[in-house]
Amino acid sequence: MKKQKSDWFDWIKALLIAVAVAFVIRTFFFIPIIVDGPSMLPTLHDRDQMIVNKFVYRIKKPERFDIVVFHASDKKDFIKRVIGLPGEHVAVKDNILYIDHEPVEEPFLSELKENMKPYQILTEDFQLENLPGGYAAIPENHVLVLGDNRSNSVDSRSIGLISMDQIVGKTSLIYWPMDRIQIVGK
Template sequence: MAKRKKNEWFDWLKALLIALGLALIVRTFFFAPIVVDGPSMQPTLHNGDQMIVNKFVYNISEPDRFDIVVFHATDKKDFIKRVIGLPGEHVAVKDEVLYIDGEPVDEPFLEEQKENLEPQEVLTDDFRLEDLPGNDTTIPDGYVLVLGDNRDNSTDSRILGLISEDQIVGKTSLVYWPFDRFRLLKE
C-alpha cells in the first residue's frame, strides 16, 4: 500500500514537471502574452489590451507590410508597432499619403482617423526615409521601418530609426483581453 502511494505521488510529480517543462518551452520559443502599454497603436489597440505574440512565425517567414510586431526597443522595454517598410524599399509620407518606392499605398487601418481630421490637423507629418536616423536611401537587408497607428503620439522609426529583424520578438494578431475586445486583427 505504501509503495503504491509513493508511485502515485511520483507519477503526479513527473506529470507536473513535464507539463511545466512544456509550458516553458511553448512560452520561450513559440507564444507569449503581451500587454499593450500606451496609446501609440490606437485606435487599433488600446492601452491594457492583452495579446498573444507568435514568436515562431519569423523563423519560417519574413515580416510583411502591415504586420503588427513586438520588438525590443531597449534592453528593458518592448514596443508594439506596425511594419510599414521592408528591406530594399524607399518610404515617404507626404500629405497623409504613404509612398513606397514612389507609389501610393493605402493604409486601411488609418481611414477612420483620416476622415475625422479637422481641416488644419495632421495625422502623419511628412517625412522621407532619408530624414530618419541613419539617413538611409533604402531600407537595408535585415531591417524594417515601423510606425504606430496613432502617428501623432508614437515613438517609432521616425525617432528610433530602422528596426533590425533581430530585435523583433514576433507577430501579434490576437487580442484576448478584455473579453469585449477579443478579436483577430486584420490589416
C-alpha cells in the first residue's frame, strides 16, 4: 500500500514540476503565435505558426529587418519587420527605402521588385515627418515597422512608431504547417 502511494506521489510531483517549467518557459522565454492575415506576404503566410523569442530583447536591441511581434492594442498583437531604428530618418521614394537619405536594399522584397511592372507601386512614398507623431528622427526606445506586403499592411505608416515596451519579442521560426518549416528573417 505504501509503494502505491509513493508511486502516485512521484507522478503528481513530476506533473507539477513539468507544469511549472512549462509556465516559466512560456512566461519568460518562448510563446507560439499564429500569423493572422496577409500583411507579411510573401515572407509569412496567413495561418503560419511561429515561435516568439521573448527573451532576446532583454539582452540586445532589435536590429534592422528583425521580424517582431508587438502589442498593437490590449487585444491584438501584430507581426511586422523592423525597418527604422532610434536616431534614424526613414523614407521611401519610388519603391526604394532610404535610411538617413541613403538607399538600403531590402533582400526579402527582391523577388517582388523583380516581378513588378514599371508603373507598379510596392510601397507608397512616405517620409518619417509625415507619419503619426511627425518626428524628424526616430526617438530612443522606438522603432519603425512595416509589413512586407506594403500595399496591404497596417504598420507604422498608420499607427505610428512602436515603443520597445510594446514589443513582445522576435520571431523567426515557422514550425507549422510542415511544408513551411523554416527560419525566416533577414
